[in-house]
Amino acid sequence: MTVLGVENDKIQFSVLGIFKAVLVRDLVIAFRHPSDLVNPLIFFMIVVTLFPLAVSPEKQFLAQAAPGVLWVAALLATLLSLDMLFQSDFQDGTLEQLLLSPQPLYIGILAKVTGHWLLSGLPLTLLSPLLAFMMFLPSEALPALMITLLLGTPVLSFVGAVGSALTVGLRKSGLLLSLLVLPLYIPVLIFSAGAVQAATIGLPIIGHLALLGAMLALALVLAPLAIAAGLRISLGN
Amino acid sequence: MWTWFHRLGSPRWFYNISGRWLPWLAIAAALLIFSGTVWALAFAPQDYQQGNSFRIIYIHVPAALLAQSCYMIMAVAGAIGLIWKMKLADMAAKSCASIGASFTLLALVTGAVWGKPTWGTWWVWDARLTSMLILFFLYLGIVALHSAISDRDQAAKATAVLALVGLVNIPIIKYSVEWWNTLHQPATFTLTEKPAMPAEMWVPLLIMVLGFYCFFMVALIMRTRLEILVREWRTSWVKELLAKP
Numbered sequence: 001m002t003v004l005g006v007e008n009d010k011i012q013f014s015v016l017g018i019f020k021a022v023l024v025r026d027l028v029i030a031f032r033h034p035s036d037l038v039n040p041l042i043f044f045m046i047v048v049t050l051f052p053l054a055v056s057p058e059k060q061f062l063a064q065a066a067p068g069v070l071w072v073a074a075l076l077a078t079l080l081s082l083d084m085l086f087q088s089d090f091q092d093g094t095l096e097q098l099l100l101s102p103q104p105l106y107i108g109i110l111a112k113v114t115g116h117w118l119l120s121g122l123p124l125t126l127l128s129p130l131l132a133f134m135m136f137l138p139s140e141a142l143p144a145l146m147i148t149l150l151l152g153t154p155v156l157s158f159v160g161a162v163g164s165a166l167t168v169g170l171r172k173s174g175l176l177l178s179l180l181v182l183p184l185y186i187p188v189l190i191f192s193a194g195a196v197q198a199a200t201i202g203l204p205i206i207g208h209l210a211l212l213g214a215m216l217a218l219a220l221v222l223a224p225l226a227i228a229a230g231l232r233i234s235l236g237n
Numbered sequence: 238m239w240t241w242f243h244r245l246g247s248p249r250w251f252y253n254i255s256g257r258w259l260p261w262l263a264i265a266a267a268l269l270i271f272s273g274t275v276w277a278l279a280f281a282p283q284d285y286q287q288g289n290s291f292r293i294i295y296i297h298v299p300a301a302l303l304a305q306s307c308y309m310i311m312a313v314a315g316a317i318g319l320i321w322k323m324k325l326a327d328m329a330a331k332s333c334a335s336i337g338a339s340f341t342l343l344a345l346v347t348g349a350v351w352g353k354p355t356w357g358t359w360w361v362w363d364a365r366l367t368s369m370l371i372l373f374f375l376y377l378g379i380v381a382l383h384s385a386i387s388d389r390d391q392a393a394k395a396t397a398v399l400a401l402v403g404l405v406n407i408p409i410i411k412y413s414v415e416w417w418n419t420l421h422q423p424a425t426f427t428l429t430e431k432p433a434m435p436a437e438m439w440v441p442l443l444i445m446v447l448g449f450y451c452f453f454m455v456a457l458i459m460r461t462r463l464e465i466l467v468r469e470w471r472t473s474w475v476k477e478l479l480a481k482p
Contacts, residue, residue, distance in 0.1 A: 233391055233394040
């Protein structure tokens with residue numbers, strides 16, 4: 001297709017149609033600027049590298065610190081990547097068009113956040129084994145790390161999108177966004193890092209995963225409502 | 238039928254009626270806090286384990302209760318402002334934010350002061366303390382968001398949404414001592430059981446809690462009245478009010 005939202009010469013009016021249209025548009029735009037994809041990953045790697053350099057390169061220390069360091073780095077990388085979610089669409093008017101469209105804004109937002117996760121959370125999850133290896137994370141904990149990242153990064157995307165929606169029109173919103181969103185990220189961090197920590201010593205993590213899953217379910221259902229409210233407020237509708 | 242509710246939204250009506258309540262609330266707050274403090278410091282018996290250092294409970298517990306209540310009030314006021322578009326609710330929510338942040342800070346600091354002689358440490362990263370710290374950050378975030386947005390109504394709506402999103406933290410704080418193995422002790426007052434301490438100890442605590450609530454209402458009303466005057470400065474009733482000597 002050459003025009004998004006139009007398939008076989010028919011404009012997509014359905015809910016699934018707008019989901020696909022918004023998601024595909026975001027993915028296509030991102031792949032046209034590969035640096036947007038790669039920069040958060042490079043940041044993730046650099047932040048993880050800072051800890052062995054600043055604190056101690058001893059294998060014992062790194063293995064112990066690895067769950068927390070990897071998760072904090074993933075959190076910060078997600079925070080920085082939130083910029084790509086609404087900012088450029090706000091500046092060129094696409095966001096207003098999304099708000100004005102007859103389809104539910106809920107679905108459009110779901111598509112945008114899914115796109116954001118596919119472009120930031122998923123690559124982070126896929127890169128994490130390499131960094132876990134660099135941080136000497138015990139191999140028993142690697143599945144735990146990947147599962148918690150897989151469950152946790154969508155929550156980070158959703159909650160970050162709430163903050164992003166509230167601050168999208170403001171200048172110098174980067175630091176304010178971090179201030180608003182980090183307290184809400186803390187529960188995800190506690191349970192995820194706790195799960196990886198527990199896995200290193202062989203304890204079951206199913207409780208942690210259940211809570212992370214619950215957070216994901218809650219975020220999936222309720223966050224788009226808050227994001228929609230935030231977008232409507234920021235765009236003055 | 239809903240006139241009483243919508244009348245509450247009139248800044249002028251609120252200004253007048255709060256002007257009449259304010260002296261009484263201030264007197265009540267002063268009496269309760271003064272009598273509570275004297276009873277707490279001088280007449281309540283010593284704790285058999287902690288000696289006299291437990292007396293900071295009489296500031297710590299009311300401050301912590303108020304910190305959480307203030308957040309809920311702020312979230313409810315924000316919701317009323319979002320749903321019914323009452324500007325007075327927006328003003329009340331804005332006033333709540335900094336009061337709540339102060340109460341949270343007071344609770345954290347008095348808690349640290351209490352923790353040092355009893356637990357041996359100023360701070361521990363257990364569930365209750367961490368979630369109260371998150372509450373403090375949420376308050377600061379709300380104040381920061383409010384000051385970052387220049388349009389008043391947009392700022393009020395944005396902070397209302399943020400307050401409602403952060404509301405999930407309040408049950409976490411309240412039940413943190415039940416859900417996790419924490420160093421922080423469980424609740425003193427519950428709805429279902431008698432307090433674990435004798436009456437000579439929990440009665441002054443109750444008095445202090447009530448006194449703090451009255452103080453909070455005084456602070457909230459005074460700030461909201463100021464906010465009303467600032468916003469409604471162009472109206473004739475405010476001009477008359479300010480013209481009087």
